[in-house]
Amino acid sequence: MKEVLNSSVFFSVMLTIIGYELGISLKKKFHYAIFNPLLVDIIFVILVLVIFDVDYENYNAGAKNLTYLLTPATVCLAIPLYQQFDLLKHNLKAIFAGIVSGVFTSLGSVFILAYLFGLSHEEYVTLLPKSITTAIGMGVSEQLGGIVTITVAAIIITGVFGNMAAEWILNFFHIKDPVAKGIAIGTAAHAVGTAKALEMGEIEGAMSSLSITVAGLLTVIGASIFANIL
Amino acid sequence: MKYLKQFGIILIISFCSELLKKLIPLSIPASVYGIILMLIVLKTKIVRVDSVKETANFLLDIMPILFVPAGVGLLTSWKIIQTKLVSLLVVVLSTTIIVMVVTGRVTQAVIKHEKRKKNERSVE
Numbered sequence: 056m057k058e059v060l061n062s063s064v065f066f067s068v069m070l071t072i073i074g075y076e077l078g079i080s081l082k083k084k085f086h087y088a089i090f091n092p093l094l095v096d097i098i099f100v101i102l103v104l105v106i107f108d109v110d111y112e113n114y115n116a117g118a119k120n121l122t123y124l125l126t127p128a129t130v131c132l133a134i135p136l137y138q139q140f141d142l143l144k145h146n147l148k149a150i151f152a153g154i155v156s157g158v159f160t161s162l163g164s165v166f167i168l169a170y171l172f173g174l175s176h177e178e179y180v181t182l183l184p185k186s187i188t189t190a191i192g193m194g195v196s197e198q199l200g201g202i203v204t205i206t207v208a209a210i211i212i213t214g215v216f217g218n219m220a221a222e223w224i225l226n227f228f229h230i231k232d233p234v235a236k237g238i239a240i241g242t243a244a245h246a247v248g249t250a251k252a253l254e255m256g257e258i259e260g261a262m263s264s265l266s267i268t269v270a271g272l273l274t275v276i277g278a279s280i281f282a283n284i285l
Numbered sequence: 286m287k288y289l290k291q292f293g294i295i296l297i298i299s300f301c302s303e304l305l306k307k308l309i310p311l312s313i314p315a316s317v318y319g320i321i322l323m324l325i326v327l328k329t330k331i332v333r334v335d336s337v338k339e340t341a342n343f344l345l346d347i348m349p350i351l352f353v354p355a356g357v358g359l360l361t362s363w364k365i366i367q368t369k370l371v372s373l374l375v376v377v378l379s380t381t382i383i384v385m386v387v388t389g390r391v392t393q394a395v396i397k398h399e400k401r402k403k404n405e406r407s408v409e
Contacts, residue, residue: 097356129316131341133323153392194312230389239389
């Protein structure tokens with residue numbers, strides 16, 4: 056059995072899809088944010104790998120086919136953005152004010168917490184790019200001398216948490232405008248959050264997609280400035 | 286053949302964005318160039334939405350599970366993460382909430398402000 060699981064071509068992708076469907080049915084039954092399908096799926100796959108003693112490398116040999124689709128899927132985020140382009144033009148000022156304030160809040164709050172926790176310079180720059188998409192974040196962390204592995208972990212946890220808690224946070228703080236919701240999710244929780252924004256609606260999805268790009272680029276500049284102050 | 290052609294177009298854009306990443310010496314991932322590139326070809330009508338729509342919707346629909354392998358990958362760096370777990374979680378969770386709230390409230394406030402300005406102008 057172990058040998059089959061370690062060498063099967065289809066096992067990884069099959070397992071990943073089953074885990075996601077399991078998450079969807081749990082969410083339907085219990086309605087708690089913690090039963091977020093993405094989070095359930097990650098935990099489910101980790102449990103199966105640990106229980107059946109399957110190496111991550113062997114899982115990833117099949118699962119990398121999913122990762123392979125990530126760039127084409129991200130490219131497709133331009134389509135809702137294209138369809139909502141008038142809305143973007145119409146709210147240009149608000150959108151840019153929102154993203155710029157979000158990016159500086161992200162960098163500023165990491166700075167304050169790093170200072171309070173007495174984190175080292177290395178740990179501080181590791182966390183600076185935590186709100187942006189993995190590929191840009193890794194580059195930023197590397198350039199500033201951070202620990203890239205932890206940056207990736209921080210980015211993934213941010214995304215999954217943003218995906219899971221977005222509805223609750225936005226409701227609690229009375230953020231009701233669909234444009235504002237999308238911008239908030241994309242700026243705080245990059246592409247993983249955007250997957251949630253797309254479920255909320257086309258406007259939310261389009262605005263969240265836009266934020267990934269703009270917030271990512273602004274963070275590249277902002278992080279190099281913030282890196283010098285702690 | 287509709288889906289094959291649509292997927293082909295999306296892969297052409299993805300490939301061109303990889304080329305751009307090679308040519309431009311910045312730490313910006315191919316997918317970010319890809320979003321911009323796709324938006325440009327749609328805006329300039331080089332590619333019509335109808336010629337990518339169904340496949341694009343499929344890819345967007347399955348997007349959440351594309352992040353699962355990276356999430357499971359935390360398993361391999363667990364030893365390093367474990368040593369910093371508490372401070373990592375506190376910083377990551379609290380800043381995510383703060384950023385989402387500030388961004389959303391600022392965007393919403395400016396939208397309301399702009400609307401009010403427009404209404405006043407139309408009353409005058």
